[in-house]
Amino acid sequence: MRGTMPDSSAFANFAFPQKYTHVNAVMIITRFLGHVGRYFQLLGTAIARPEKATMYYRETMRQMNDIGVGSLVIVVLIAVFIGAVTAVQFAYQLQDSFVPRYYIGYIVRDTTIIELAPTITCLVLAGKVGSNLAAELGGMRQKEHIDAMEIMGVNTASYLIMPKIIGALIMVPMLVAIAAFVSVLGGYIATVPVGLISHAEYELGVRSAFIPYNITLMFIKAFVFAFILTSVPCYQGYYVKGGSIELGKASTNAVVFSDILILLFDYLIAVVFT
Numbered sequence: 001m002r003g004t005m006p007d008s009s010a011f012a013n014f015a016f017p018q019k020y021t022h023v024n025a026v027m028i029i030t031r032f033l034g035h036v037g038r039y040f041q042l043l044g045t046a047i048a049r050p051e052k053a054t055m056y057y058r059e060t061m062r063q064m065n066d067i068g069v070g071s072l073v074i075v076v077l078i079a080v081f082i083g084a085v086t087a088v089q090f091a092y093q094l095q096d097s098f099v100p101r102y103y104i105g106y107i108v109r110d111t112t113i114i115e116l117a118p119t120i121t122c123l124v125l126a127g128k129v130g131s132n133l134a135a136e137l138g139g140m141r142q143k144e145h146i147d148a149m150e151i152m153g154v155n156t157a158s159y160l161i162m163p164k165i166i167g168a169l170i171m172v173p174m175l176v177a178i179a180a181f182v183s184v185l186g187g188y189i190a191t192v193p194v195g196l197i198s199h200a201e202y203e204l205g206v207r208s209a210f211i212p213y214n215i216t217l218m219f220i221k222a223f224v225f226a227f228i229l230t231s232v233p234c235y236q237g238y239y240v241k242g243g244s245i246e247l248g249k250a251s252t253n254a255v256v257f258s259d260i261l262i263l264l265f266d267y268l269i270a271v272v273f274t
Contacts (some may be wrong), residue, residue, distance in 0.1 A: 039235050046157040059163040067129050067164075067230075068171030072178070075121055075126065079179035082116050082184030083108055091196045101197050104203025108187035113214045117180035119266050124226035125172065126258035130233035134162055134254035137237030138247040146238070161234045165227060172226035173219050180218065221269055225262050232258045 050052045087108050094101065140146050149156045154244060184206060233254035240250040 011092035029101055032266045038239070039231075040081075042157055042161070042235055042238060043231065045155070046161045055159060055177050056163055056166070056274070057157070061167050063164045063167030064171050066132075067125070067167050068175060071125055071175060073126055074124065075175050075179050076182050078120065078124055079182040079184035080118065080189070082120060082179075083112060083183035083188075084182075084190035085117070086111055087187035087191045088196070091191055094249070100201075102201040102208065104191060104197050105184075105187065105202040106208050107205075109184055109210075110214065112180050112183040112187075113218050115266075118176045118218050118221035118225060119262065121176050121179045122172065122229055122262055122271050123259055125175070125256050126229040126233075126262060129168070130229050130254045131251045132233075133230060133235040134237035134251045135247060137161075137234055138240035139237075141238065141240050141248065148202055155236070159233070161238070164234060165230045168226040168230040169223060172229075173222040174219060176222040217269070220273060221266065222267065224265050228265065229258045229263045232261060 013094055063127050087104055090107050091101075094103070137146075141159070146156050146160070149159070192199050192202055234252075236250045236254040236257070240247055
């Protein structure tokens with residue numbers, strides 16, 4: 001039995017008018033600007049009415065321990081393999097070339113300090129620390145702990161968020177500095193013992209054409225990324241609504257948005273400061 005072809009005019013009912021596309025675009029932009037405004041409003045509330053310094057100290061110490069000491073092992077492991085892979089890959093590229101072998105140490109040092117140590121470390125911390133912060137604040141919001149604190153007159157934005165940001169601003173640059181050192185050491189371990197390069201050549205490469213400003217650039221990135229990977233997850237968790245599903249979404253959004261902003265500001269810092 002032969003089927004009949006539908007009238008082409010029937011498909012007109014399924015075509016979205018152009019005005020609907022414009023409405024959707026306006027809604028997306030409006031929601032985005034609303035989130036941006038509420039994010040800065042939250043930060044302003046946290047800074048405008050700070051609580052007593054004694055209330056900050058214990059919570060800040062706890063956050064420094066969780067963010068710094070709690071992340072040290074994974075940062076060191078990642079840094080070792082970053083340096084090792086960079087060195088081995090560059091040694092492979094130098095095969096049958098006229099480029100001096102000591103350039104391996106030079107490349108490992110500069111790529112680690114300028115880019116890999118701050119960016120990769122903070123991307124990892126955004127996943128580990130960011131999801132934890134969003135889940136912690138989101139759980140407090142769902143259990144109405146934040147509401148109870150506000151009833152007692154506590155500036156919850158200041159007490160719950162600022163110690164986390166302060167702790168990250170102190171500990172993340174330290175972790176980045178450790179990652180840079182360990183990454184250079186990882187490059188040494190991956191190349192010198194196996195004979196890809198001699199100890200003297202690697203040391204010469206690490207010492208050659210060193211630019212102290214690169215260290216400054218590394219710490220600029222570390223401070224900016226530290227602020228992003230704590231403030232964005234805190235925002236996501238602080239305003240979470242609903243149940244466990246919404247809390248999971250907030251944790252996921254915290255990691256995704258933090259990573260996107262870290263990469264965006266990595267580019268902006270490179271453009272502005274180099």
